[in-house]
Amino acid sequence: MYNSFAPYEQDFRDWWQSRAYPDVSPLTRDFLLHLTRPDAPRRLWRHQEEAVMRAVYAYELLQWRELLLNIVTGGGKTAVMGAIVAWLKVCHDLHKFLLLCPNTIVRDRLEDDFRDARVFRDFGFLPPGTQHYANQLTLHVMQPGEGPQGIRDSGVVLGNIQQLYQSNISGQRNLAVLMNADEKIAVFNDEAHNTPAAEYDNTLFALKQISRFRLDTTATPDRADGKAPDSKMIFEYGIADAQAEVPPIIKSVVVYQPKLxxxxxxxxxxxxxxxxxxxxxxxxxxxxxxxxxxxxxxxxxxxxxxxxxxxxxxxxxxxxxxxxxxxxxxxxxxxxxxxxxxxxxxxxxxxxxxxxxxxxxxxxxxxxxxxxxxxxxxxxxxxxxxxxxxxxxxxxxxxxxxxxxxxxxxxxxx
CATH class of the missing domain: 3.40.50 (Rossmann fold)
Structure with a gap:
């Protein structure tokens, strides 16, 4: 998949390394200084910080709304998502965040991190004076057969993308609640290479009408049907990068193929x-x-x-x-x-x-x-x-x- 960020690499490096973050809003500058403070209760890995910085740069300086982070499995995509949710909440007055995933295993792990605003509290993402926002980032997990009230009432909505498909009554109802709300939303599409289907594309197209920001995260951006996601890839952090860290972020992989x-x-x-x-x-x-x-x-x-x-x-x-x-x-x-x-x-x-x-x-x-x-x-x-x-x-x-x-x-x- 083409790296759309390549022409802006040097400008971004200069912007990031300056630590002054020119040309962003004052709220964003203060948020980034808070995010990178040395006394944070839990620090982001360097590549996680870079992923957040690239998203901020792409959104505020390049005016891109649909972004993709290509981060190796095990590279901490959830913390990156949490940091970006906090930034959009604090700096861009967004109050509804839709987290989409391809299967129940991924959903359960995201639920563990976002339940009770855990990811925001563990990393201290919310700056002083905004910690009360954690109470507005309550989590609703879409469940089969449940009504849509939780979608209306919660700041963070988590579910499988199939739960918004128009081929079933429940999906029609869930999507209608989002589409008819007065507020714009941010969409986080985890494992964005997965679930290729006409309804998948149609659902993302519908959400585009009400979203001010979309972030796709994946370790394999080329979809199973051979197509690439329609978002702009701004960051690549692969297996070799993760294993080169000291200590390595992911385990070394040994492939054993018996020939007998x-x-x-x-x-x-x-x-x-x-x-x-x-x-x-x-x-x-x-x-x-x-x-x-x-x-x-x-x-x-x-x-x-x-x-x-x-x-x-x-x-x-x-x-x-x-x-x-x-x-x-x-x-x-x-x-x-x-x-x-x-x-x-x-x-x-x-x-x-x-x-x-x-x-x-x-x-x-x-x-x-x-x-x-x-x-x-x-x-x-x-x-x-x-x-x-x-x-x-x-x-x-x-x-x-x-x-x-x-x-x-x-x-x-x-």
């Missing part, structure tokens, strides 16, 4: 009995990822068993490393990426019955109890040693405890 034919993945369609090798599944994988296939392919038990056995060897290595280097600060977790819900159920059953690992299955159909367990993975008191999900490797699993990932599919398509 005996562990090659094969799949069976239980409805027809058809069997395919992993190399024959490329087209089907693409259809599954795009939501175009309802076929419940499952990995054959023998190669699944062998792949799990290899993954558990790696997990034991990570356990030893956690004990010796991290002194038991976290419990390494095995994360299994299945291709369908039936496939995920089979993997969970095998992990529990044959390998005796306490395993959590998390899908879009998971109930609140299971989602709460997912939020607590790797924390003290969590009983789970493995988690199985469906095609959800990229969003919502950027947590330190996930130490080994087993893909029941190809690492990459052709």
């Amino acid at each position: 034919a005996s562990v090659e993945l094969t799949y069976t369609n239980p409805a027809t009995g058809e069997r395919r090798t992993v190399d024959e599944m490329d087209e089907e994988f693409e259809r599954i990822e795009k939501g175009l296939s309802s076929t419940q392919w499952v990995t054959d038990p023998d190669p699944m068993r062998k792949q799990i056995d290899i993954a558990l060897d790696r997990l034991n290595e990570q356990r030893r490393r956690a004990n010796s280097l991290a002194r038991g600060a976290y419990k390494p977790i095995l994360f299994v990426v299945a291709i369908t819900i039936k496939d995920a159920e089979q993997a969970r059953d095998m992990l529990e019955k044959e390998f005796h690992l306490k395993t959590l299955l998390v899908t879009e159909q998971s109930d609140e109890r299971e989602r709460e367990a997912a939020r607590r993975l790797g924390k003290p008191g969590s009983p789970y040693e493995a988690v199985v999900s469906v095609l959800m490797l990229r969003e919502g699993w950027d947590v330190p405890a996930v130490s080994v990932i087993l893909l029941l599919r190809k690492f990459a398509l052709r």
Whole structure:
């Protein structure tokens, strides 16, 4: 994706490094001085601060309204979003903030950070004299079947973008409440590469009419349908950048691909009995990822068993490393990426019955109890040693405890 900010890089660097922030409003200048104060209760990482500064520069100096931050998974996008919400609230008189995400796992993690204005309080984003704004940044999480009153009453509204789609009555009602309100809003589209569909584009187009600002955040800006988001990319902070930090912000990744034919993945369609090798599944994988296939392919038990056995060897290595280097600060977790819900159920059953690992299955159909367990993975008191999900490797699993990932599919398509 093209970096729209490239022609302005040197001017931005001069502006940022001056620490005087010329050509912005006085309110914004005071806010940025507050944001970068050395005695903040919790400091932003340098790349997070830079992301906020670029958003401010693009909005106030370049007059751009629709921006995109390309930040690696695990790079702290939520704190950046929180800082920008605080800036828009304090400096631009915006009072309604819509946070959109692609799935319930991402939504649950955002809910943890924005519930009770936690992100604003933890980082001290609100300057003296404006701390009472935290009481206006109350969170409403859109839920299926619930009325729209929370959308009207709350300063921060969180939900899956599908909850605004016009193909269902609930989505029509939710979007109508936003469209008919007297106030302009700011839209934060987390994991903006995801959920490509005509309704996705139509919803963002409708929101454009009532939004004064939109920020897309993603680690992979090129969408699954091959298109790029329609916002302007202003910042790139990738895997190499995060690993070059001292200490590294994200873990180093080691890809282990066994070459033995005996562990090659094969799949069976239980409805027809058809069997395919992993190399024959490329087209089907693409259809599954795009939501175009309802076929419940499952990995054959023998190669699944062998792949799990290899993954558990790696997990034991990570356990030893956690004990010796991290002194038991976290419990390494095995994360299994299945291709369908039936496939995920089979993997969970095998992990529990044959390998005796306490395993959590998390899908879009998971109930609140299971989602709460997912939020607590790797924390003290969590009983789970493995988690199985469906095609959800990229969003919502950027947590330190996930130490080994087993893909029941190809690492990459052709």
